[in-house]
Amino acid sequence: MQPGICIPSKAEYPEMIEVWEASVRATHHFLDEVYIQHIKSLLPEIFGMLDLYYFRHDGEIAAIMGLSENKIEMLFVDPQARGTGIGKQLVLYAIQNKNVQKVDVNEQNEQAVGFYRHMGFHVTGRTETDSLGKPHPILEMELQ
Numbered sequence: 001m002q003p004g005i006c007i008p009s010k011a012e013y014p015e016m017i018e019v020w021e022a023s024v025r026a027t028h029h030f031l032d033e034v035y036i037q038h039i040k041s042l043l044p045e046i047f048g049m050l051d052l053y054y055f056r057h058d059g060e061i062a063a064i065m066g067l068s069e070n071k072i073e074m075l076f077v078d079p080q081a082r083g084t085g086i087g088k089q090l091v092l093y094a095i096q097n098k099n100v101q102k103v104d105v106n107e108q109n110e111q112a113v114g115f116y117r118h119m120g121f122h123v124t125g126r127t128e129t130d131s132l133g134k135p136h137p138i139l140e141m142e143l144q
Contacts, residue, residue, distance in 0.1 A: 004055045016064045017043050023076035030108040055086045065090045072103040107137040
């Protein structure tokens, strides 16, 4: 595994949830508070269903990533660590070591859509709702 990339223990879930929440608040302005809190309450269960990785920088968890088969299910970078290349390192790790080919992205999260395009992903489909049936369109993206 690359320096900085780690597999978390359940004891690290609270710190990972903090990173998730800070990232969501910085990038997912289309989500209301009730929905953020609902998803936050589901995170320990969601984490248990994914292959999780995080990037530790200066002693702190700076980004989290969850994979399922050949797909990135989540990637969240602490707002203070954005633009440092940490997200790119995690995605490259997933592509090169875990055969990741796909990712779903909230269409309204334009920065994430741009990031994945920059990483070589292309839109292959679109759904009108997210995985919980809420009206947050999802772009299905794949490496070409």
